[in-house]
Amino acid sequence: MPPRPAGTDGSDWSYREVIEDRYKRMAVNMSASLLLHQIQSLAVVLKLAWLCIPVYISEGNPNQFLWALLALLVVGNVCFYLGKPRGRCVLPLMKVAASCVLITVSLTFISFWKMYVMEPKTSLYSRRLYKFLKDQGRASSPTTLEVLKTVEGLVDVFVLAGCGVCFFVLNNWVKDAMELVKEREQRNKAAAGSAAAAPKKKR
Template identity: 30%
Template sequence: MQQRKAGRPSGTDGSDFSYRMVVDSRYTKVAKGKSRLKALIFIQGIFQLIELLYVVLPISKGKDPNILAVSSSVIGLISLLIGELGRRRSRAGFLRFYLAVSTITVLLSIFCAVSSSSTLETG
């Protein structure tokens, strides 16, 4: 039996290291996009928690809860979880669902904020 020599593989002179170390640009784009998405999901999570505080405070004072605001908060938190799963596992379907549901959640939150501020001005 022949034994292999230790050292560099046959057929290379050691000068092809730069070729082997290059990462394709599409993989770097994906990595940058995932890190950007991670930051955006984190920021949206902070806003969802702030919104949840604004929903819980009137309830703790004995006022009736705004059903639309409560459902918007709950749906938003669920969409954040699905978005994070889609980001980690690179699932396009999860990310599309996250995009659609979080858009609806943001629109509902804006509607609730505008309607509550208009009732505060008249009340």
């Protein structure tokens, strides 16, 4: 059996309570991560659909953010589900999945800042779609433009919020798992050292 952690004895429950709390927290975080990862994936899919507006209105190819978000979505989901979140998890894959979510948040924020701050308002997808619909005679009311602008903003907020919360919860699980792996390795090393020292004492 591995040696008892330093500073504990048979009546010391603090170490055991810390470990039990960590396992409970990890179970809660993983259950939440399963749902949150699906939500953030849905948010990214909606964002990808919105970024395809230039194709729909025949104004050329989507911008570079679409391909980056698509790659992150595919890689993140593959790593997340290959990591077996319902069973024994593969920690390196879960790290990659968490990193993909974080990069998605960063790219969405950059895209948000670029579209709303750096570029003219006429470049907004909502305005371009409204102009297309107006030219087609399918929309003429200013209310339609306001609705499209609201949808555009909600999609961006949905992606930022969904991915942000998902990364926070998933990253907490990854950190707890890394700490457990580190502690297990330390216990194994201590046990191996004790086993190697035992024959010498008998001699």
